Amino acid sequence: MIKAAVIGCGYWGPNIVRVLYEDSKWDLKYCCDLDAQKLDRIATLHSGIAITRDSDKIFTDPEIQAVFIVTPLNSHYPLARQSILAKKPTFIEKPFVSKVAEAEELIQLAHQNNVPLMVGHIFEYSPAVIKIKELLDKQELGTIHYISATRVNLGIHRKDESVIWDLASHDFGTIFYWLGEEPISVQAVGKGSVIKDTPDIAFITFRFPSDILVNIQVSWLAPSKLRNTVIVGSQKMVIYDDTDPSQKIKIFDKGISAMEHTTFGEFQLSYRTGDIIVPILSNIEPLRVEINHFYECVKKNEQPKTNGKVGLRVIKYLELAERSLQNNGEVIAVNH
Numbered sequence: 313m314i315k316a317a318v319i320g321c322g323y324w325g326p327n328i329v330r331v332l333y334e335d336s337k338w339d340l341k342y343c344c345d346l347d348a349q350k351l352d353r354i355a356t357l358h359s360g361i362a363i364t365r366d367s368d369k370i371f372t373d374p375e376i377q378a379v380f381i382v383t384p385l386n387s388h389y390p391l392a393r394q395s396i397l398a399k400k401p402t403f404i405e406k407p408f409v410s411k412v413a414e415a416e417e418l419i420q421l422a423h424q425n426n427v428p429l430m431v432g433h434i435f436e437y438s439p440a441v442i443k444i445k446e447l448l449d450k451q452e453l454g455t456i457h458y459i460s461a462t463r464v465n466l467g468i469h470r471k472d473e474s475v476i477w478d479l480a481s482h483d484f485g486t487i488f489y490w491l492g493e494e495p496i497s498v499q500a501v502g503k504g505s506v507i508k509d510t511p512d513i514a515f516i517t518f519r520f521p522s523d524i525l526v527n528i529q530v531s532w533l534a535p536s537k538l539r540n541t542v543i544v545g546s547q548k549m550v551i552y553d554d555t556d557p558s559q560k561i562k563i564f565d566k567g568i569s570a571m572e573h574t575t576f577g578e579f580q581l582s583y584r585t586g587d588i589i590v591p592i593l594s595n596i597e598p599l600r601v602e603i604n605h606f607y608e609c610v611k612k613n614e615q616p617k618t619n620g621k622v623g624l625r626v627i628k629y630l631e632l633a634e635r636s637l638q639n640n641g642e643v644i645a646v647n648h
């Protein structure tokens with residue numbers, strides 16, 4: 313068993329607590345939060361876990377072998393730094409940290425102290441996202457023309473971050489994982505509709521070296537929860553709906569090709585419509601897969617799949633998207 317502690321028991325933390333508590337491979341020793349009411353709730357739901365408002369207690373306890381940081385973004389860096397310096401394998405929720413420089417420092421510290429550092433990019437542990445990665449790697453969709461992602465709901469307005477950092481961080485991580493390349497340009501427009509200086513709606517566009525165009529729409533201001541991604545290739549197209557419990561992925565054997573007309577030099581279009589395939593996917597909760605992966609990495613003292621470098625890549629483009637938004641949609645070219 314690995315003795316663990318969870319810091320941050322607000323909205324998301326209790327999900328991590330539940331998974332750790334239910335899995336006999338883990339021994340959840342502490343739950344920590346600054347808010348005593350949040351801790352009371354944990355104590356009511358799960359017996360035998362020590363509760364504390366002092367995270368130092370966790371970092372100085374030699375028995376603790378793994379720390380989960382599930383606090384708001386602005387506290388990720390100081391808590392993770394302390395955790396790594398205490399030589400505790402550290403899991404940090406997404407987004408990793410609020411600055412590229414902080415991410416670089418934590419990656420270096422994790423290396424120097426020889427501890428696994430994992431960022432909670434949960435979608436990379438989702439069977440649907442992994443299935444799409446397989447389709448893309450096998451080039452089953454043909455040449456990818458574009459990806460369009462919508463992640464909107466009537467959401468919690470976060471005080472210390474914009475909707476880009478909160479919601480688009482998921483899509484950035486997923487799309488970089490799928491495509492295995494980084495954008496060559498970034499553009500974002502958005503606005504704070506409810507709180508003037510906190511953008512709650514944003515439209516982000518990436519161009520990739522392989523000529524794939526990506527648009528991501530994120531909002532905390534929408535009538536219903538949509539988690540929809542459309543991937544259009546020259547051979548097939550995919551709709552990925554993460555809210556659909558049984559048919560998350562649909563693969564459409566559809567396409568259009570242009571054929572040059574010989575007589576007038578004009579183009580004729582040929583439309584193709586074939587079967588729609590709904591792949592069978594495992595029903596396993598991605599959070600369990602994610603935490604299980606961290607368990608293996610702690611046991612073997614290995615860096616995880618979603619390690620600090622993977623987290624850093626997302627932070628780099630979150631910073632650029634935020635800068636573009638602040639500069640009225642300036643197109644920012646990225647040199648690699």
Ligand SMILES: NC(=O)c1ccc[n+]([C@@H]2O[C@H](COP(=O)([O-])OP(=O)(O)OC[C@H]3O[C@@H](n4cnc5c(N)ncnc54)[C@H](O)[C@@H]3O)[C@@H](O)[C@H]2O)c1
Binds near residue numbers: 319
């Ligand atoms: N993986 C996912 O799908 C997912 C979903 C939701 C949130 N998250 C991420 O989880 C993190 C937490 O989000 P949330 O929605 O639970 O936020 P939240 O505000 O609901 O909860 C955060 C909790 O952390 C506590 N806290 C703050 N600073 C602390 C400190 N220094 N020490 C101890 N406790 C402290 C707060 O009192 C609060 O109870 C964020 O990084 C968020 O992006 C991930």
